[in-house]
Amino acid sequence: MNAPLPSHVLPPMERRPVPAAMHEALKARFGERCSAALAVREQHGRDESPFDVAPPDLVVYCESTEDVAFVVQQADAHAVPVIPFGVGSSLEGHLLAVQGGVSIDLSRMQKIVSLEPDDLTVTVQPGVTRTQLNNEIRHSGLFFPIDPGADASLGGMTATRASGTNAVRYGTMRENVLGLTVVTPQGEVIRAGTRARKSSAGYDLTRLMVGSEGTLGVMTEITLRLYPLPEAVLAAVCTFPSVDAAVRTTIQIIQLGVPIARCELLDANTVRAVNLRDKLGLTEAPMLLMEFHGSEAGVAEQSATVQAIADELGGQGFEWATTPEARTRLWAARHHAYLSALQTKPGCRAVTTDTCVPISRLADCINESVAEVDASGLSYFLVGHVGDGNFHMGYLVDPNVPAERELAEQLNHQLVQRALKVGGTCTGEHGVGLHKMGFLVEETGEGAVSMMKTLKRALDPKNIMNPGKIFS
């Protein structure tokens, strides 16, 4: 433990307030869509992280690429920070206006720009949420699989390189964003990528923007890959005598190459929490929630293979769900895990970890991390996209008790170091934000971070795009 622990006290940074001339220009164009009201600013100065609120000076509700370009041109002219904002479900402090400036609210940019079912592609505005997208394209027989749990905006999901429950089969935002319209830090509009499934046309600007956390530009249109709704979908739940047994089952599923679509771990604490909130009546033991996509025969074959593996490792009480309603009940357990866990300790906030490790090391990493938190006495829950080697400990801390925050961060740091030692990453899907800057350096080294800073300086020399995030 060489690096200092991450802290939830905001780092002291110089604010760069919006000058009067810029405020007037924005007011003139946007009228009531430009707000300086404290309640609005505070709502845009927080996310789901345990950080204190850091409100922007102004919030502008944009409705088009041209709106966004106008705001960024103003910000460029006055060297004022801008922060793209979707639905506020980030977990790492991405949205906090630590240097002041303008929050660009994209939640009204909710149009499906174009849908090409015959090409399995769709182009959306960044404020479209994943649930909205799937509702609006259902008639086409297609779906967009990336599901980070929260009903996040697709802009936010792109900005954090999100993934979630279906990534084990369908990949992450990295694999599923085909192209982007981007407003550059100079307020110019460029297009990266095409609707073709692959391309070798120059530097991969699309992938550079995916995961850049709003620090290199504002994405205003996003072209995504879609998939045919599978002929058959089968969900299953199975409990295990230990977290270890559940994880070892997962490892074998992946090593055998079973094309499982979802493979999620919930520990007993999490199951207890969702039972309490949603009256699900699930057995309160470590659990795998799985889903199989394919033909009727393929799904039957996959699930039989998995059941055989689980049986050998003590899996019990297999419960199958083939109807959408039964599947919804099972997946409610996973989707409500975060909120349910928060409710078990009133007033708490969660410090969530996000390591992702090579699959063979997952059991050891989880077992050691569970032993540590059990020994610490801190309340926690554990969920995992275990098919990817990704899991989240949620340490439940009282925000008014600094010792709890500190303990959580110490456990988090130990967990990250364990993951890095076996070739893993400090963040599988949440991003770096304000919280993991130290971890990023530990993971990738000063050299790689220095290259990232060079890229940032080159594209955004005035440091106006979400400054103070990813690296200091």
Place this chain on the structure above:
Amino acid sequence: MNAPLPSHVLPPMERRPVPAAMHEALKARFGERCSAALAVREQHGRDESPFDVAPPDLVVYCESTEDVAFVVQQADAHAVPVIPFGVGSSLEGHLLAVQGGVSIDLSRMQKIVSLEPDDLTVTVQPGVTRTQLNNEIRHSGLFFPIDPGADASLGGMTATRASGTNAVRYGTMRENVLGLTVVTPQGEVIRAGTRARKSSAGYDLTRLMVGSEGTLGVMTEITLRLYPLPEAVLAAVCTFPSVDAAVRTTIQIIQLGVPIARCELLDANTVRAVNLRDKLGLTEAPMLLMEFHGSEAGVAEQSATVQAIADELGGQGFEWATTPEARTRLWAARHHAYLSALQTKPGCRAVTTDTCVPISRLADCINESVAEVDASGLSYFLVGHVGDGNFHMGYLVDPNVPAERELAEQLNHQLVQRALKVGGTCTGEHGVGLHKMGFLVEETGEGAVSMMKTLKRALDPKNIMNPGKIFS
């Protein structure tokens, strides 16, 4: 047709020769591994493109990351170009030393650095070829699927964002490179990415390097995803009354979501050429070569679906191959297509196109391009990774007849414009190199190319890394 046609006459560029002090320093460290012999230099100044040879001043055979770092540090100190070289199978002039300098031959860096079968990962040096890799890991029950046809080096495949026959199911180098060791243009060694399957840790330096064609650094270690060898593999060939019918069959396969592993088109010209060279005795008609991976039952189900689609569109003479030997015979047709076609016109070179379009537009694009080349009277062949929407026309030109080159480039340009109009790309997998700079601007616009140039200038301010490629 506003942009000038691409030309195979090398653009006039100022050479930046290796100064004596640098030559001596390289001689001192590398001895006979540093060569100025004309034959060696000429061998390193060409690739499979129709460009004339442009030899480097020196060729250095590197055997380690430290060797590469030493050469690049020297190049940085003296502002001399360096060009990474694998096996020389590029198609777009990537390897030509248009400004002189040093060719860094990586073909002796042929070690498997580490294999972690339980994690489905491997780390290789850049000179390992795809065939070597698959031979060396076969004992593990795993394989690396990316197959661009040529037995390319994995360094070259990474640098061009290659894909090939298996991409429809397994993705391209973009999806399958997990991490990299890179020597930066300043001769520093950095590490990008981890062995975890996904990550949100900062800018995606891995994806920025993948497809950068040697212009941003030299990759000296590459960490790749592997896959379990499928339980069952079934290859099939089927002929069609027209190219159109073969392509429409493909479109339906993709739109239905059949998880086909390979779906390759060969036109009658190509089949005729491979029959002539390899005595394969295949029916000389437009043909789909397909492969299915999965369980025995899954493969049977997929192939039945595909056969039903093909039957409706006039597919005939289905031939199945389940043994490795029978599959090898079928795939020989695809893998020898390029060389076989070249042999039909002695002394010719091929101008190959590489557009990739959204799947529903593939039939129209191919049909119009075939009609055009038929009308032109130029010899050609047509192959396609049609499952991805990617196809290659190979226009066979006599390099001594400028009118043939010009005609080929005119047809290529018309084909690219057709692809761009429907949302496609000018290059699905070969890269830009010297050849497609104009196309890149047409495709993505001045704004995006200007962003690429900004990135290049920031990382390589002395413009020593493979200068003169991708953009001028």
